[in-house]
Amino acid sequence: MFNRLVRFAGAIAVTSSLLSPLPASAQGARGARTPIKVQWLGHAAFEITSAGGTRILIDPFLSGNPSTPDSLKVLSRYKPAAILVSHSHSDHALDAKAIAVSSGAMVISAYEWVNTLGLPEKQAMGGNVGGTFKVGDVTVHIVPAMHSSDPGGRPVGFVLEFADGRTLYHTGDTWLFGDMALIQEMYHPNVILIGAGGGPYTQGPADSRREIAKYFTPQVIVPMHYGTFPGLATEAQVRAGFGGDKRLQVLQPGESRTF
Numbered sequence: 001m002f003n004r005l006v007r008f009a010g011a012i013a014v015t016s017s018l019l020s021p022l023p024a025s026a027q028g029a030r031g032a033r034t035p036i037k038v039q040w041l042g043h044a045a046f047e048i049t050s051a052g053g054t055r056i057l058i059d060p061f062l063s064g065n066p067s068t069p070d071s072l073k074v075l076s077r078y079k080p081a082a083i084l085v086s087h088s089h090s091d092h093a094l095d096a097k098a099i100a101v102s103s104g105a106m107v108i109s110a111y112e113w114v115n116t117l118g119l120p121e122k123q124a125m126g127g128n129v130g131g132t133f134k135v136g137d138v139t140v141h142i143v144p145a146m147h148s149s150d151p152g153g154r155p156v157g158f159v160l161e162f163a164d165g166r167t168l169y170h171t172g173d174t175w176l177f178g179d180m181a182l183i184q185e186m187y188h189p190n191v192i193l194i195g196a197g198g199g200p201y202t203q204g205p206a207d208s209r210r211e212i213a214k215y216f217t218p219q220v221i222v223p224m225h226y227g228t229f230p231g232l233a234t235e236a237q238v239r240a241g242f243g244g245d246k247r248l249q250v251l252q253p254g255e256s257r258t259f
């Protein structure tokens with residue numbers, strides 16, 4: 001593992017989370033604010049594009065996703081630098097391998113699960129909580145999530161740190177948990193992509209709102225993981241759950257916004 005990391009250190013600088021966290025007062029202090037483009041692909045799937053043009057795909061459940069527009073189910077259209085997978089359940093991981101094979105992108109997720117994919121070493125970027133990967137002009141931090149992952153690995157979330165010092169947090173599937181206070185303390189997420197669909201497996205809108213109120217101070221909240229299947233919260237229920245919070249930005253599947 002160590003040799004593998006060293007071998008690819010030229011292209012992908014992997015550090016051990018020694019990057020100093022930004023104090024809240026320093027947000028954007030590295031220079032002018034640069035755009036972060038967020039496209040919701042339905043459910044927990046997003047494509048994030050940095051100001052430097054780095055494309056990062058998160059939780060690519062597309063070809064079998066009832067809420068993904070047909071044109072976005074065509075896997076050959078995706079040319080990301082990296083594919084981040086929060087855990088191995090098919091509603092997050094379904095198309096990760098196929099897109100990695102067609103695009104040559106690296107896959108960043110829990111080490112044990114990444115190792116099951118049979119990808120070339122240069123694409124198999126297994127990690128774990130606390131791990132950090134450099135992808136183009138974006139730094140990806142792996143943070144905990146409270147869920148399960150089967151087969152293999154463990155559930156995680158991701159914090160993406162951009163060149164202007166701003167950060168985006170994709171929660172993965174989780175309930176709110178106390179260590180979110182550390183995610184706020186260390187990374188101060190400016191944009192949060194937050195699970196809000198409820199049902200049997202994850203938190204619903206009320207707990208999502210509680211999570212934000214208790215732990216975070218983002219400028220933008222993008223709800224996800226709702227409306228995909230029967231039993232998950234509807235858009236109306238998500239909006240109602242956030243009670244008119246002006247930071248809530250509800251996207252439609254396929255829609256992009258730049259923050």
Ligand SMILES: [Zn+2]
Nearest residue numbers: 089091092173
């Ligand atoms: Zn899920």
